[in-house]
Amino acid sequence: MMEHGAKVTSINTRLRAVRAFFNFLENKGKIPQNPMKDVKLLNAKRNPIQTFSQEQIQALLNAVDLKTFTGVRDYTIILFLLETGVRLKELCAIDVNDVELESGQVLVRDPKNQLERYVPIGKKMRDQLRKYLKIRGYLETDALFVTVNNTRISRGQVEKRLAQLGKKAGIKGVRCSPHTFRHTFAKMSILNDAGVYELQAILGHQSMEMVRVYVNLFSPEVKGMHKKFSPVEKLLC
CATH class of the missing domain: 1.20.5 (Single alpha-helices involved in coiled-coils or other helix-helix interfaces)
Structure with missing residues (x-):
């Protein structure tokens, strides 16, 4: 092999x-x-896990043309990926009826294994989804995110759009992809004291292995403890 x-x-x-x-x-x-x-x-x-900085995320959002439908859609997709940490295939499979704006949650399906889970979304994300849905309007397709031809957006189209926006925003040193948003979501959640079991449920991991990797890399407790036992700090004090 x-x-x-x-x-x-x-x-x-x-x-x-x-x-x-x-x-x-x-x-x-x-x-x-x-x-x-x-x-x-x-x-x-294991390769190093790349994540976006806040400055890079802002640069991506600033690169979007909000005067067009595709711009509003791409802006919403960026925020949605950052808010939920969903996989690319899960993002593309979401239907309008899966979004529960009043309760603040989205039903996410894994097309591969048919598993389902609810992912929470905050007020600002809900407000952005309302703006997008108003512009999207009524269509025959059930898909949440659609193309200008009113068809469900594909994985390749999302990847292409994010890569284009990353180039336009001048993003360097990190791949501008949906999976980088997933890693960034995990990092920001841990830095904001998210529990490992809650994070596992939201990300849809079947085991704790990947969640442990995230925690080991991003936990503020690990970084904070280093200040206490750092050999160089002790040596040069």
Whole structure:
């Protein structure tokens, strides 16, 4: 698999599946010896998680032309990604009826595994959605975010628009993509004292693994504690 260019995470996923299968056969007495017993997972080298700064987010918003429909839509999408941390495929799957402005929540669906969850939205996000929906008007499609041709916006179109806006805004050092907004949402939530279980529920993670990564990277407690045990601080005091 490595020779064919498969990623470490993909290889480990397949190894886990094969290992589980042979463990099952061994436990049922179907095989005399488990060939996966001594097969180890590959060490996954995790890439640094990139996030937007507040200045970069503001620059993106300033790059939008609010005099056009696409501008208002893109502006709303940027705020929505930042407010909810939803995945790109989830964003594109949201329907108008999924948005509950009065209760301040949005029903988010994962098209892949059919799981659903409610994600909270604040007053300013609700106000922006009202502005967008008024301009969007009544359409035959149920999709929340649409193109100028009144069709559901695609993942590729969202990625393309964000990349264009990032270039226009002069964003450097970070990829201007929907997933960067997801990371940024996680970072800002943790810095604002969000609980790990609440964050897991909002992000829709099936396990705590990724949430722990976010906490370890962004927790203000970790950064605050460093001031107390920093060797250099102690040495040069």
